[in-house]
Every structure is written in structure tokens, then in C-alpha cells.
Amino acid sequence: MSIRFVFLMLISVIVVDTALAGGTGGRLVAVSGTVWIQEPGADETRARAGEELTPGTIIRTDTDGQAEVTLEDGSIMVVQSNSSVVLSGIKRQQRKKTSILIFFGRIWNKVSRKLGERASYEVNTPIVVCGVRGTDFEAAVGDDGSVRIRVDQGIVYVTDEGHDETVNAGEEIESDPDGIGEVKVAEDRPDWKQWQSRKRERVRQQGRDIIDKFKERILSRKEKLERLRTRQKEIELKRKAAEERARAGDPDAIEEIRRYNQQLVSIADDIADLGDAAGSQFGLVDHFADLAIDPRFQMIDGKYVEAEAASMKRIKAMFDEMIAEGTDISMEAMEKMLQEMSKGQRGSLKFPKGSSADDLWGSDEKNPKPE
Numbered sequence: 001m002s003i004r005f006v007f008l009m010l011i012s013v014i015v016v017d018t019a020l021a022g023g024t025g026g027r028l029v030a031v032s033g034t035v036w037i038q039e040p041g042a043d044e045t046r047a048r049a050g051e052e053l054t055p056g057t058i059i060r061t062d063t064d065g066q067a068e069v070t071l072e073d074g075s076i077m078v079v080q081s082n083s084s085v086v087l088s089g090i091k092r093q094q095r096k097k098t099s100i101l102i103f104f105g106r107i108w109n110k111v112s113r114k115l116g117e118r119a120s121y122e123v124n125t126p127i128v129v130c131g132v133r134g135t136d137f138e139a140a141v142g143d144d145g146s147v148r149i150r151v152d153q154g155i156v157y158v159t160d161e162g163h164d165e166t167v168n169a170g171e172e173i174e175s176d177p178d179g180i181g182e183v184k185v186a187e188d189r190p191d192w193k194q195w196q197s198r199k200r201e202r203v204r205q206q207g208r209d210i211i212d213k214f215k216e217r218i219l220s221r222k223e224k225l226e227r228l229r230t231r232q233k234e235i236e237l238k239r240k241a242a243e244e245r246a247r248a249g250d251p252d253a254i255e256e257i258r259r260y261n262q263q264l265v266s267i268a269d270d271i272a273d274l275g276d277a278a279g280s281q282f283g284l285v286d287h288f289a290d291l292a293i294d295p296r297f298q299m300i301d302g303k304y305v306e307a308e309a310a311s312m313k314r315i316k317a318m319f320d321e322m323i324a325e326g327t328d329i330s331m332e333a334m335e336k337m338l339q340e341m342s343k344g345q346r347g348s349l350k351f352p353k354g355s356s357a358d359d360l361w362g363s364d365e366k367n368p369k370p371e
Helices: 003-014 192-205 207-247 253-293 302-327 332-342 357-361
Strands: 026-032 035-038 058-061 066-071 076-079 084-087 097-110 120-124 129-132 136-141 147-153 155-160 163-168 171-176 345-348
Touching: 026 035, 058 066, 084 253, 097 253, 120 253, 129 136, 136 192, 147 155, 147 163, 155 171, 163 171, 192 207, 192 253, 207 253, 207 302, 253 302
Parallel strands: 097 120
Antiparallel strands: 026 066, 035 058, 058 084, 066 076, 076 097, 084 097, 097 136, 120 129, 129 155, 136 147, 147 171, 155 163
16 A cells, blocks of 8 residues: 555545634624623623624623623523623533533523534533523522523523433523522512522621532542543543554554544543633632622721632633643644645645645654655
């Protein structure tokens, strides 16, 4: 078997699925009251109807604010007053997904029924993750991190650390840092203002206990992330060895590379999901810190909460770095190399110096081409 034929087969299996999802985007279709948006790396600005929202954008509403967003998948999200949410900026490789993170506040969701079998709509809260398709529901996060999910139509699947509950139309469920509660009949006209007021008073009085429980959850997710990254690096080393054998003309290495690529893609998507779930927790911790330093709020144990929030901010920096590294599996360089090969820019296996071939195999100086 010729070296050129092996390389062509190799490239064909590495390009698993180039239609990557770069995060969740949308468009502001209506704004009332005071609403701010903040794109990644930019300052916060007042929101205006008609603005395009890139993945990673934070939407924050004041006491009089409300924002309606049409998402790229056709779903509609209404951000109610006193809320902070973000459109996920983490890319997926294979699991096509619309992902929303709530830090605190309340959103109403009308999920598009046009989502395909591989697509889903997910709402990440500091405690539970809600997975849905073709559903109308509300999701609220209190100032203490408690969560309330209320379903109008369809079904919502609520998950917390291996504990799953199914919430049908006309039902609701609440969760707090101690776990998921029981599914019950939904109130016809819930008093959201009163519910939020109770949760706000709870964090004022029990801030130390609450932030300790969220720190425990964050550290647990950090351990899971570290295990995933370790596994990812182990597979990358095995794939590198298989690539060397394929470059030497071993056809049996092709199937190995195919398996390793699929494993890496799957782990990258697991890391993306973990990043969104933890992201909502970090956002809530920042909210705890804001409440702790607000003299009007008078949080008991405010100094302790402030110090713990600062500690978790350092953990977040490490977390974000691992998420970025773990999801940085781009197939674009592989496509580019295939195009270069088809043009015969190095003859049978010759590429221009500095081409994307070097990204995969290394330069000729470091890896001489076998004769």
C-alpha cells in the first residue's frame, strides 16, 4: 500500500464532523425597561432591540427590565426582571445543542419543535440541568441558588449529579443545594416575587452554609474535569503513536486513529457540558459576592462569603483554562491539509513549509519523510 494512499485514508477518518457548533447565539427582538448586554471581552452596554447576540453574551435585567431573545434554533427566551443569564460560548463537536446558563433570576422558554433528533435545548442552573425539546416552561434561580422549574407544555428532564426527574405539563419541581425535591402539581398563578423574596432572605441569614455547599459542588466538578483531561491526554498520546505508524505505511493504524478521534470528540463534548454546568455555579458565586459587599443587604457572615467567593474565582480561572484546552479540537486544519494534498503542493507527500500539515505531523526537519 502506498504512503500517499495511507495518508488519504487517514485524513478522511480524522475529519469526523466539521459542522461544529460554536456556542449559542441569538437576536434581541424586544427590550423593555433597563437591560444590559455584555459580549465576551467587551464592556457592558445598554441593550437595544434588533441587536445580534454572539455566543458567550451575558444578558442582565434591572428591576424594571425584560428582554425577549430569538435563538438561532428558532426557540424563544424571555428574560424577566432582576435576572442574569448567558448564552453558552462553549463549542460542541457532535452534540448540537442550544445551551443557556442562569446565574440568578427567571426565564420563560418556548423551545422550537423544529429541533432535529441530534439537537437539544438545555438550561443550566447552579443546581440542576434541564434538557428539553419542543417545550414551554419557566426556570427560576433564587438569590440563594434554589431552583424552581414550572412546565406549561411538553416535558422537562431535570438532572442533578445522577438524580433525574421528569416534569410533565402542569407540574413543577424545586431544588436546593441539598438536592432535587419532589414533582408536584404546578401553581396556577405562582407568586414569583414572594418566592424570590424568601430565597433572598435565606441567603442573607445563611450565607456561610450556602456558599460552602456550592464550593463543595464546584470542587466535585473540578475533579471530574481533571479526570476527563487526564483521559484526553492519554488518548492523544496513543493517537500520536498510531499516526507515526500510519506515516510509515501501516494500514492497521487507520482504524485505531478512527477510534481515538471518536473518543476525543466525545470527551470534548463531555467537557463542554461540564463547563456550562459549572459556569452557572460560578456566576451565582459572583452574585453572592456582590450581595456580601452590599451594605444595604447586611448579609450575616458577609466577610466569610466574600473571601470564599474570591477563592472560587481563582478556581474558575483554572477551570476555564482546562475547558478551553479540552474543547480545542478543531478539524479545520485537517481539512486544509487535505486540500493542500489534493493540489499536490509537495508531490505525493510534499507540503509547503508552515502548512497545516505541520500541525498534524510536525515539520520535515523534526519528522523526516520515510522513503
